[in-house]
Each structure stands twice: as structure tokens, then as C-alpha cells.
Amino acid sequence: MPDATSPRSFPPTFFFGAATAAFQIEGAAHEDGRTDSIWDAFCRVPGAVVNADNGDVACDHYHRYRDDVSMMKDLGLEAYRFSTSWSRVQPDGGAFNPKGLDFYSRLVDELLDKGIAPWLTLYHWDLPQALQELGGWANRDTAFRFRDYALGVHDALGDRVTSWTTLNEPWCASFLSYIGGEHAPGIQDPATGLAAGHHLLLAHGLTVKDLAARDDSLQLGITLNLTVADAVDPTDAGDLDAARRIDGQFNRFFLDPIFRGSYPADVMQDVAHLGFEQHVQPGDLEIISSPIHSLGVNYYHGDAVSSRPTDAAMTTAAPSVRPKRSPFPAADDVYWHLRDLPTTGMGWEVQPEGLTRLLKRVHDEYTGPAGIALAVTENGAAYDDELVDGAVHDTERVSFLEAHLRAILDAIDDGVPVTGYFYWSLMDNFEWAWGYDKRFGIVRVDYETQERTPKDSAIAYTRVISGRSL
Ligand code: FCB
Numbered sequence: 011m012p013d014a015t016s017p018r019s020f021p022p023t024f025f026f027g028a029a030t031a032a033f034q035i036e037g038a039a040h041e042d043g044r045t046d047s048i049w050d051a052f053c054r055v056p057g058a059v060v061n062a063d064n065g066d067v068a069c070d071h072y073h074r075y076r077d078d079v080s081m082m083k084d085l086g087l088e089a090y091r092f093s094t095s096w097s098r099v100q101p102d103g104g105a106f107n108p109k110g111l112d113f114y115s116r117l118v119d120e121l122l123d124k125g126i127a128p129w130l131t132l133y134h135w136d137l138p139q140a141l142q143e144l145g146g147w148a149n150r151d152t153a154f155r156f157r158d159y160a161l162g163v164h165d166a167l168g169d170r171v172t173s174w175t176t177l178n179e180p181w182c183a184s185f186l187s188y189i190g191g192e193h194a195p196g197i198q199d200p201a202t203g204l205a206a207g208h209h210l211l212l213a214h215g216l217t218v219k220d221l222a223a224r225d226d227s228l229q230l231g232i233t234l235n236l237t238v239a240d241a242v243d244p245t246d247a248g249d250l251d252a253a254r255r256i257d258g259q260f261n262r263f264f265l266d267p268i269f270r271g272s273y274p275a276d277v278m279q280d281v282a283h284l285g286f287e288q289h290v291q292p293g294d295l296e297i298i299s300s301p302i303h304s305l306g307v308n309y310y311h312g313d314a315v316s317s318r319p320t321d322a323a324m325t326t327a328a329p330s331v332r333p334k335r336s337p338f339p340a341a342d343d344v345y346w347h348l349r350d351l352p353t354t355g356m357g358w359e360v361q362p363e364g365l366t367r368l369l370k371r372v373h374d375e376y377t378g379p380a381g382i383a384l385a386v387t388e389n390g391a392a393y394d395d396e397l398v399d400g401a402v403h404d405t406e407r408v409s410f411l412e413a414h415l416r417a418i419l420d421a422i423d424d425g426v427p428v429t430g431y432f433y434w435s436l437m438d439n440f441e442w443a444w445g446y447d448k449r450f451g452i453v454r455v456d457y458e459t460q461e462r463t464p465k466d467s468a469i470a471y472t473r474v475i476s477g478r479s480l
Pocket of ligand 1: 434442
């Protein structure tokens with residue numbers, strides 16, 4: 011029996027990677043034909059983004075991708091999760107842009123040349139602004155446009171990329187963006203957000219169906235941001251119901267249609283007054299439940315929720331973790347409770363055991379019966395890093411990383427097939443409404459000089475990867 015201090019090994023096929031997203035790192039926002047996405051437009055709305063930051067330059071990865079891939083190689087990364095920018099590939103959502111596609115083609119070649127597996131995400135929130143002006147994700151037609159965009163990217167890269175993720179975190183792209191209004195396009199309307207959620211799922215299904223028909227060797231999937239919703243008082247009916255509603259709207263609203271071909275009945279009842287069902291046309295759920303090969307799980311923390319603001323420790327709304335205005339239809343009376351846990355620079359609780367429970371639950375209830383594997387496609391932490399004599403001693407991030415990798419090993423020991431892990435993020439970058447204020451990278455970026463400095467967490471990660479254990 012190994013004691014608590016003896017090293018634990020990862021399965022031989024387990025891969026270690028890091029993740030980024032186009033808008034957060036590329037810059038070159040107005041180059042080679044790229045036009046505005048909803049995030050370019052949102053950054054111009056006064057007060058929408060901290061310090062009025064924007065993605066014009068970001069990490070200048072568009073020009074520095076070769077060096078960035080060399081850096082990944084030096085760190086020992088085995089896989090790299092990135093996204094393609096719809097506005098670069100199809101400016102204004104119109105004709106395909108050869109220069110935009112060529113950038114991703116060169117990036118993929120560079121990765122393959124260095125022995126790093128590309129893991130491509132087709133949508134990480136940067137819808138062409140021109141399509142937003144036609145209604146964005148609230149417009150059903152956007153789902154079909156997305157499928158056409160996906161097929162165009164596949165035409166260009168399908169000979170070299172096998173891992174395809176349709177969407178990153180559709181909850182954020184719908185609920186947070188069209189109900190909470192915290193993300194682009196900044197709309198605050200529950201009925202619109204629910205329609206956006208359905209159309210995103212439809213876009214996913216249409217794409218999976220058509221890509222699978224083209225090439226049965228592709229590994230197709232979607233990435234969901236899932237939570238572990240715990241009732242503050244598990245003996246209190248109100249708290250249990252708060253947990254049910256958060257679980258329903260975060261997790262089951264997306265998992266059920268994808269894996270069971272139906273929306274959860276309790277959530278449908280919660281949102282019945284918002285006219286959601288009119289958007290679900292005959293055949294949609296069959297398309298949405300088209301078989302996938304892998305589910306990507308993004309996990310940052312769980313949620314302890316109650317229906318009552320009775321305790322001093324409770325907040326009247328979510329801590330900075332969750333938007334001030336409830337993006338949960340029919341959950342206006344949910345109160346978040348901060349537990350006695352350390353928090354990150356985002357105010358997010360550090361709760362690694364939640365990842366073990368989440369993976370187990372998703373495997374038992376959804377992916378296991380479907381016979382598919384799980385990958386952790388994002389997990390990471392922002393801290394107030396300091397650069398001292400050319401080094402960043404980010405000990406908290408090192409502990410965060412190691413604790414979550416151990417949590418994955420616990421899930422694997424419990425029989426959950428977890429194929430790999432992507433730390434969020436490879437490097438500091440544009441953290442959406444927080445701009446450049448929040449640093450999630452294992453590599454520091456100096457935004458004045460674009461200098462990259464691997465932090466202690468990068469060094470620790472390299473050690474784990476080379477030993478395949480921790
Ligand atoms: C996730 C996003 C990712 C990054 C992390 C911190 O929700 O997918 O782009 O912002 O949070």
C-alpha cells in the first residue's frame with residue numbers, strides 16, 4: 011500500500027497539455043482580413059471590461075506562434091488546446107479567408123513538427139459581430155452558419171487534426187452572455203439566453219453529425235464547464251432545491267440533451283414561463299444527441315448554495331465567481347455560501363475534491379453508459395504573481411496544479427477513464443471582463459515587451475510530465 015507521500019503514476023496513455031483561446035492570446039485583431047467579433051465590440055462598451063482592455067494585441071501570439079510552440083516543447087507539453095477564430099476564418103461570417111485559415115494551418119504544422127498533439131476548439135466565444143447583428147445565438151440560423159464554418163475549418167485542417175471540440179462552455183456563451191450580460195454580447199434577458207443555449211447545442215449537434223459523416227477517424231467532442239452544486243444544509247428542503255436548480259441549469263441543461271436526447275423535466279418546469287419550448291423543433295434533440303467520442307470537462311470550483319441569506323457568511327448574490335445578476339432563470343433566490351476554503355485571485359474556492367466527485371458523477375450518469383472517455387480541458391488559477399529577479403515563485407499555483415492532478419488520479423483510481431489534462435492557461439492572457447488584470451498562466455507574459463517567463467508552476471508541471479507521476 012503506497013503511503014500518502016509516495017509518488018503516484020499516471021496511466022501510460024494519459025496526456026499532459028495546456029490550453030488557450032484565440033481571442034485571449036492572438037492579437038492581430040485587424041490583420042489579414044480579420045474583422046470584429048462580439049468580443050472586439052464588447053471591449054468598446056464603456057465599463058464592460060476592466061481598464062478598457064481589449065484583444066488588439068493580447069499576447070501577440072499571431073506573430074509569435076513559432077516561439078510559443080518552441081516554448082511548449084521546452085516545457086514538455088504533449089498536447090495543446092487552442093481555438094480558431096471564426097472572425098479570422100470567415101470575416102463578418104461571410105466568405106472564407108485563406109489568410110486566416112493559413113495561420114491555423116501553420117500553427118498545426120508547427121505543433122506536429124514538435125510532436126505536440128493539436129486539440130482544436132471551433133468556438134471559444136468570438137462570434138463574428140456581423141452575425142450578432144442578425145441576432146447572434148438567439149437566431150436559430152447561427153447554428154447552421156456555425157456548421158458551415160466548422161466544415162470549412164475541417165477542409166483546411168482535417169488532414170492533420172484529429173481532436174475536434176465544437177464549443178467551449180456553452181453555458182458561458184448563452185447564460186452568462188445573454189442573461190447575465192457579463193460577457194459579450196452583454197444582453198440581459200432570460201428568454202433570449204435560453205434560446206441561445208438551445209441554438210448552441212444545435213450548432214454542436216449539426217457539426218458533430220456532419221464531421222462524423224465525413225471522416226470516422228475524427229475524435230469529436232464538446233467542452234462543458236460543470237459544477238458540483240452542494241446544498242449548504244443538506245437537511246433543508248430549500249437548500250436542496252437551490253442545489254437542484256443550479257445543477258439543472260449549469261450541468262443537466264447541457265448534459266441531458268447531449269447524452270439523453272432530452273432536456274431535464276424539472277428545468278423545463280422551472281423555465282416554462284419563459285417560452286423555451288417553442289425553440290425546440292422536431293428532430294433537434296436527435297441532432298444534439300449525435301454520438302461524440304470525448305467529453306471535455308472544465309472545472310474551477312464547486313458551489314455551495316442555499317435558498318436563505320440567513321448566515322453572515324452568505325452573500326446575497328454569487329461572490330465574484332458568479333455574476334452579480336443571477337444568470338439563472340428561476341433561481342433569483344439562490345444564495346452562494348463561501349466555505350472555509352482557500353480562494354484564488356478570482357475569489358474562487360480551491361476545491362480539488364470537487365473535481366474527483368464531478369468526474370465520477372459525469373462518468374456514472376452520462377459518459378460511462380455512452381462508453382466515452384473524459385478529458386479535463388481546463389483547470390487553473392489566477393494569483394497576484396510577482397516577478398522577482400526574473401522568476402515568479404507562484405507556490406499557490408504549484409499547489410493548485412498538483413492538488414487537481416491528484417484529484418484526477420483519485421477519479422482514475424475510482425474507475426473513471428480520464429484521458430488527459432489541459433492546464434488553463436499556457437500563458438497569462440486576456441481574461442474576458444477582467445482584461446489583463448488576472449493572470450492564469452504557468453508562463454508570465456510581460457504585456458509591454460511580450461517577454462515570456464516560465465513561472466515556478468511551469469517548472470513543476472514539466473517535472474510531473476517528465477516523471478509521469480507526482
Ligand atoms: C473559462 C474560460 C477560459 C478562461 C477560464 C479562466 O471559463 O473558458 O477562457 O477564461 O475560464
